[in-house]
Every structure is written in C-alpha cells, then in structure tokens.
Amino acid sequence: MRTGEFAKWTRRFEDERERRHAEGDADWALGATLHPSVWAGIQRFQVGEDGDGANLSKKADQAGDPDYADAVRLFIAEEQNHARLLARLLAAGGVPTLAGHWSDTVFVRLRRLMGLRTELLVLMIAEVVALRYYRALRDGTDDPLTADVAARILSDEQRHVPFHCERLHASLAELPTAVRRPAMALWRVLLLAVSAIVAADHGPGLRRLGVGRRRFLADIMASSKSVVRAVLAPRPDEWAGTP
Numbered sequence: 001m002r003t004g005e006f007a008k009w010t011r012r013f014e015d016e017r018e019r020r021h022a023e024g025d026a027d028w029a030l031g032a033t034l035h036p037s038v039w040a041g042i043q044r045f046q047v048g049e050d051g052d053g054a055n056l057s058k059k060a061d062q063a064g065d066p067d068y069a070d071a072v073r074l075f076i077a078e079e080q081n082h083a084r085l086l087a088r089l090l091a092a093g094g095v096p097t098l099a100g101h102w103s104d105t106v107f108v109r110l111r112r113l114m115g116l117r118t119e120l121l122v123l124m125i126a127e128v129v130a131l132r133y134y135r136a137l138r139d140g141t142d143d144p145l146t147a148d149v150a151a152r153i154l155s156d157e158q159r160h161v162p163f164h165c166e167r168l169h170a171s172l173a174e175l176p177t178a179v180r181r182p183a184m185a186l187w188r189v190l191l192l193a194v195s196a197i198v199a200a201d202h203g204p205g206l207r208r209l210g211v212g213r214r215r216f217l218a219d220i221m222a223s224s225k226s227v228v229r230a231v232l233a234p235r236p237d238e239w240a241g242t243p
Helices: 007-023 036-049 054-062 066-092 102-111 116-139 144-172 177-201 203-208 213-232
Strands: none
Touching (some): 036 066, 054 066, 116 177, 116 213, 144 213, 177 203, 177 213
C-alpha cells in the first residue's frame, strides 16, 4: 500500500485512468466544424501537449520519492493523452497536426535549463494558460465534439495544477523564507509576459470563442493568485481552480 507524501496523487491519477477507461473515448464520428482561427489555436496547443516527458521523469526519479516519480509518469501519460485527443479532434475536422511550433520549442528549452524546481515553475506557466484556453474552448463553441474534448482535458488540467503546486511548495520550502515570495512574484511576471504573447498569437481564435485578449489575460492573472497562495501556503492541495 502506498503511504508516501505523494501516494495520494498516484492513487488519484490511477483512479482517473480507470474512470477514463470506463467512460470510453469521444465520439469521433460526429466530426467537427470550427473557424480556421480556432483550428489554428488547437494545432498549436496540440504541439505543446505532445512529448515523451523523459526529462521531467528523469528529474522526478532523482528527487528520491518513488511515489512522486510514479505520479509524474502518470501525469505525463495524461498529457500524452491530451495530445492524442487533440490530434483526433483535428483529424475529425480534416485539419493536419503541426510538426512543431516556436513557442513549444522555447518552453522545452527553458524547462531543461536547470533542476526540477525550475522545470516545474516553467511547466506551471503553460498549465495555468492552458486552464483558461481549454475553458474558453469548452464554453465558447457550439461544436459538440470540440466541447467534449475540451471538457475532458480541462478536467485533467484542474487536477494537474494542485499536483504541481504541492511539489513546488515542498521545493520552495528548501529556500530561505525571504526568497520564496519574490520567487513567486517573478513567476507571475513571467506568466504575464507569456500570457500576453499567447493572447496576441491566439487573438482571432479567442475572439471566435467569446474571449477577448484583455479578458483572457486578466483571467489568467487572477487565477495565478490562487496558484501562488497554494505554493506558499501550508496546504497547497486546497487550490481552487475555476470550473
């Protein structure tokens, strides 16, 4: 029986895997019809979700907590499933996947610069942005298949954020107290910069989904306050995401 600090996360990921298996896949036969600008956004997010996670998995192993390492591998599997879902959604609309995108290349390189803490801080930027994007995709389209796929991914992302918050809480606790809040303040500055780039890049698609650039940016920065509290507070698992 798992009894480590992150054992509960391993069980949650395993329970979710069983739930997905019981639920079955999306109804791809429905097909999907979206505006080209929305398809362009989905293509870029699909690239971001795709990856083998080998670097993160290696760093998790080096952290010395087998339960955490197992949970990370289950997290990576969910991210890979997101890439699969988005690829199938694109195929349902007759839209090809992209071989790569500059934004994903930049994120991957940044994540690999240093240790686990830096990788998770960069990864959390992508996760928080993704939360708002998939909520917009779920709520802003009348295409049933797209809404279903977005809802599935969003449900996972709402679990991923507190999972990473808990690990970051433990990691930042190793730093001097005076450094922790400035570190997270810097993280919010970087989040703002990245979110502004995403909002500019995805502007036409976001407008089609009923979310303007300013609102998209404001919502991300508002939600980031909860993330910071979760990382700094004694009980980060109590992070409350936006449904």
